[in-house]
Amino acid sequence: MIISPRRKRVARLRELMERGGVDALLVTHIPNVFYLSGFTGDSGALLVEQSRATLFTDSRFTTQAGEELAPTRIGLKIVKGSLGAAAAGAELARRRFRGRAAFEGARVTVAEAARMRKASGGKIRWRAVVGWVEQLRRVKDEDEIERMREAAQLGSKVIVEVLSLIRPGVRECDLAAEIEFRMRRGGASGPAFETIVASGPRGALPHARATTKAFRPNELVVIDMGAILRHYCSDLTRTVYLGRAPSRVRQWYRAVAEAQVAACQTLRPGAPCAAPDSAARDVLRGYGLEKAFIHSTGHGLGIEVHEEPRLGRGQSLPLDASSVVTIEPGVYLEGAGGVRIEDDVLVLPGGPEVLTDAPRDFLEL
Amino acid sequence: MIISPRRKRVARLRELMERGGVDALLVTHIPNVFYLSGFTGDSGALLVEQSRATLFTDSRFTTQAGEELAPTRIGLKIVKGSLGAAAAGAELARRRFRGRAAFEGARVTVAEAARMRKASGGKIRWRAVVGWVEQLRRVKDEDEIERMREAAQLGSKVIVEVLSLIRPGVRECDLAAEIEFRMRRGGASGPAFETIVASGPRGALPHARATTKAFRPNELVVIDMGAILRHYCSDLTRTVYLGRAPSRVRQWYRAVAEAQVAACQTLRPGAPCAAPDSAARDVLRGYGLEKAFIHSTGHGLGIEVHEEPRLGRGQSLPLDASSVVTIEPGVYLEGAGGVRIEDDVLVLPGGPEVLTDAPRDFLEL
Numbered sequence: 001m002i003i004s005p006r007r008k009r010v011a012r013l014r015e016l017m018e019r020g021g022v023d024a025l026l027v028t029h030i031p032n033v034f035y036l037s038g039f040t041g042d043s044g045a046l047l048v049e050q051s052r053a054t055l056f057t058d059s060r061f062t063t064q065a066g067e068e069l070a071p072t073r074i075g076l077k078i079v080k081g082s083l084g085a086a087a088a089g090a091e092l093a094r095r096r097f098r099g100r101a102a103f104e105g106a107r108v109t110v111a112e113a114a115r116m117r118k119a120s121g122g123k124i125r126w127r128a129v130v131g132w133v134e135q136l137r138r139v140k141d142e143d144e145i146e147r148m149r150e151a152a153q154l155g156s157k158v159i160v161e162v163l164s165l166i167r168p169g170v171r172e173c174d175l176a177a178e179i180e181f182r183m184r185r186g187g188a189s190g191p192a193f194e195t196i197v198a199s200g201p202r203g204a205l206p207h208a209r210a211t212t213k214a215f216r217p218n219e220l221v222v223i224d225m226g227a228i229l230r231h232y233c234s235d236l237t238r239t240v241y242l243g244r245a246p247s248r249v250r251q252w253y254r255a256v257a258e259a260q261v262a263a264c265q266t267l268r269p270g271a272p273c274a275a276p277d278s279a280a281r282d283v284l285r286g287y288g289l290e291k292a293f294i295h296s297t298g299h300g301l302g303i304e305v306h307e308e309p310r311l312g313r314g315q316s317l318p319l320d321a322s323s324v325v326t327i328e329p330g331v332y333l334e335g336a337g338g339v340r341i342e343d344d345v346l347v348l349p350g351g352p353e354v355l356t357d358a359p360r361d362f363l364e365l
Numbered sequence: 366m367i368i369s370p371r372r373k374r375v376a377r378l379r380e381l382m383e384r385g386g387v388d389a390l391l392v393t394h395i396p397n398v399f400y401l402s403g404f405t406g407d408s409g410a411l412l413v414e415q416s417r418a419t420l421f422t423d424s425r426f427t428t429q430a431g432e433e434l435a436p437t438r439i440g441l442k443i444v445k446g447s448l449g450a451a452a453a454g455a456e457l458a459r460r461r462f463r464g465r466a467a468f469e470g471a472r473v474t475v476a477e478a479a480r481m482r483k484a485s486g487g488k489i490r491w492r493a494v495v496g497w498v499e500q501l502r503r504v505k506d507e508d509e510i511e512r513m514r515e516a517a518q519l520g521s522k523v524i525v526e527v528l529s530l531i532r533p534g535v536r537e538c539d540l541a542a543e544i545e546f547r548m549r550r551g552g553a554s555g556p557a558f559e560t561i562v563a564s565g566p567r568g569a570l571p572h573a574r575a576t577t578k579a580f581r582p583n584e585l586v587v588i589d590m591g592a593i594l595r596h597y598c599s600d601l602t603r604t605v606y607l608g609r610a611p612s613r614v615r616q617w618y619r620a621v622a623e624a625q626v627a628a629c630q631t632l633r634p635g636a637p638c639a640a641p642d643s644a645a646r647d648v649l650r651g652y653g654l655e656k657a658f659i660h661s662t663g664h665g666l667g668i669e670v671h672e673e674p675r676l677g678r679g680q681s682l683p684l685d686a687s688s689v690v691t692i693e694p695g696v697y698l699e700g701a702g703g704v705r706i707e708d709d710v711l712v713l714p715g716g717p718e719v720l721t722d723a724p725r726d727f728l729e730l
Contacts, residue, residue: 040574041572042572059659059660060571060572060659060660061570061572062659063569063570063699064570064572064573103475105474105475105476105479106474106475106476106477107474108474108475109470109471109472109473109474109475110468110470110471110473110474110475110478110493111470111471111493111495112471113475114470128475128476128479130476173549173550173552174550176549177546177549177550178546180545180546180549180555181542181543181545181546181549184538184541184542184545184546185538185539185542187538187577189559189574189575190545190556190559191555194554194555204428205426205428205429206425207406207407207425207426207429208429209405209554210554212552294424294425294427295424295425334428
C-alpha cells in the first residue's frame with residue numbers, strides 16, 4: 001500500500017506532538033496547513049490530534065476543500081467567516097476536550113490567541129509552540145524535491161531567455177513583466193516574490209523594485225526572480241553588464257562567483273548553518289569586499305520563499321539532508337551598483353546538487 | 366506651507382493615541398508602516414511617540430529607507446536581522462521610557478510579543494490595541510484616492526482588452542498570464558492577488574485558481590483580477606458567456622447585475638456596513654438565488670486588497686465618506702458555474718462614484 005506524502009507528514013507531526021507532550025495542535029499558518037492537508041485555500045485552520053485531524057474553513061471553500069482533502073484522512077468543518085482558529089477552539093470545548101492543546105506561537109497573533117481562548121471556554125490550557133511544522137518542512141520529501149526541481153528549471157529557463165532582451169532603452173519594469181509573463185506561461189501560478197530588476201546605481205539596493213528606469217550602456221543589471229510552480233518556489237539571481245566591463249567590475253563579479261562556490265562547497269548534512277556564510281565572507285574579505293556584503297548568504301526555500309534554515313552568522317543548527325537552500329552572496333557599492341549570484345541548492349549526503357542550471361559566466365551584453 | 370499626507374496621517378494617529386491613553390505605539394504591520402512613513406521595504410517597525418517617530422529596519426534597506434523617509438520627520442535606526450519590534454522595545458528600555466506603550470494586537474504574534482517584552486526589560490507595560498491605523502486607513506485622503514483611481518482604471522482597461530482574447534481552446538492560465546503581463550506593462554508592480562480565471566463548472570468555486578483547463582463553447586467564464594499600482598490595489602470581476610447563453614444563465618446574470626446596482630445604491634456615509642449586503646441578498650432572494658450567494662458583498666480596498674470596512678451581515682459600523690469598497694455579489698451553482706460582477710466604489714456624500722469603468726453588459730462571445 002502506498003501512503004500519500006501528506007499522511008506521512010501528519011504522522012511525523014504526531015510523533016513531534018507525542019514527544020512534546022501535546023495532544024492537539026492547531027495549525028493556522030496557511031503554508032503549514034497546505035503542507036499537511038493539501039488544502040490550497042487562503043483561509044482555514046487545521047486541528048491535528050492523535051486519532052483525527054479536522055480542517056476548519058468557510059463556505060467559499062466547501063467544494064474545493066472537499067476535493068483537496070479526499071486523498072487524506074482529514075475531516076472538514078465549514079464555519080462562518082474566517083475565524084478558523086476560534087472555531088477549532090470552540091469545537092474542542094464542545095467535545096469537552098481535556099488534553100494538552102497547543103497553537104503556533106510564531107503565527108497566531110495576540111488578538112487571535114485571545115479569541116481562541118475565549119471560544120474554547122477557559123477549560124482548555126493552551127500552550128504556544130514554535131516551528132514544529134516548519135521543522136518538518138526543512139527536510140523535503142520526494143514529492144517536494146520533484147516540484148522544486150521543476151520550479152528551479154522554469155526559473156532558469158526564463159532567466160536565460162530574458163537576458164537576450166536586455167539592451168539600452170529597455171525599462172526595468174518591462175523586463176520584469178516579461179519574466180513574470182514567461183513564468184506564468186510556463187505554468188507558474190505567479191512570481192515567488194516581486195521580481196527585482198535593478199540597473200546601474202539602483203543595484204546597490206539589495207531589494208530594489210523594478211522601476212521605469214531604462215537600461216543604459218556601461219552599467220550592471222541585477223535580476224532576482226523566481227516562480228511558484230505547483231505551490232513550490234524557486235529563487236535565483238544573475239548579474240550582467242551592459243557593455244565591456246571595467247576591471248574593477250570584473251573583480252567584483254569574480255569575488256562574488258568565488259564566494260558562491262565556496263559557500264556551496266560547505267553544504268553537507270551536519271555542517272553548521274553558519275558555514276556557507278563564513279565561507280562566502282572569507283572569500284570576499286580576501287578581495288577587500290567584506291563590508292560590501294550587507295545581508296546573509298541564504299535561506300531555506302520551499303512552499304515559502306523564505307523558510308528554514310537560515311544561512312547566516314550565528315546559526316549553529318546543523319544542516320539537514322534534503323533541505324533546499326539559496327546561496328546568494330553579493331556586493332553592494334553605493335553609487336556604482338551591485339553584483340549578486342544566487343542559486344537553489346539541494347543538500348545531499350553525496351554533495352550539494354544545484355537545482356538552478358542557468359549559466360553563471362560573467363555576461364557582457 | 367504644504368504638509369505632506371504622511372505627516373497628516375501620523376498627526377491623526379497621535380490624536381487617537383492621546384484619546385486612547387497611549388504614549389508610544391509600535392506599528393509592525395507592513396502596510397501600516399508604509400501608510401504612515403512611506404517606507405516600502407518588507408521588514409521594519411515604526412515606533413510612534415508624541416514627540417518623535419522612528420523606523421527600525423535592517424541593513425538591506427539603509428539607503429532606500431533614508432530616501433523614503435526624507436519627506437517625513439521620521440528617524441531611522443538600522444538594526445541587526447529583522448527583529449524590528451524587539452529592537453524598538455529595547456530602544457524604549459534603553460531610554461528608560463516610563464509611559465504607556467502599545468503594540469498592534471491583531472498583527473503581532475504571540476512569539477513576537479514575548480520577544481518584545483523581553484527586549485524591553487520588564488519595566489514597560491505593553492498593551493495590545495487593535496485596528497488603530499486600520500481605522501485611519503478606512504478613510505482615503507486625496508493622494509490615496511488619486512492612486513486608487515489609477516489602479517482601477519488600469520484594471521478596467523486590461524479586463525476590456527483581454528475579453529477579446531477569450532475563445533474556445535485558450536487556457537485559463539494563458540488568459541491569467543496575459544492579464545498580469547498587461548497590468549505590469551501598464552505600470553503595476555504586480556497583481557493585487559492571484560488572478561482568478563474560472564470557466565465552466567469551475568466558476569462555482571469563488572476562489573478558483575487559473576488552471577490549464579481550456580475554454581469550451583457554451584460555458585461561463587469568471588475573471589477576477591486587480592493591479593497594485595503605486596502601492597494601491599484594484600479588484601474587479603466580470604463574467605462572460607462563450608456562445609449564446611440559455612435563458613437560465615441570462616437570468617442569473619440579470620439577478621447578479623441587479624443585486625450589484627441595489628448594493629451600490631445603499632452606499633452613503635453613515636449607512637450601516639451591512640446595508641449593501643442586505644440589498645444584494647434581497648434582490649437575489651427575489652430570483653430564488655439567495656442560497657447561491659455564498660460570500661459577503663464586499664470589502665474595503667486600499668494598500669491591501671482586503672481591508673476595512675467589511676460589507677457583510679452583522680456589520681453595524683457606519684460607512685465613512687471617502688472609503689473605497691468592492692461591491693461583488695455572485696451566484697455559484699455547483700456543476701454549472703458562477704456569475705460574479707465586482708466594482709470598486711468610492712463612498713461620497715453626493716452618492717457613490719464607481720472607479721472601475723469596464724462595461725457591465727452581459728457579453729456573449
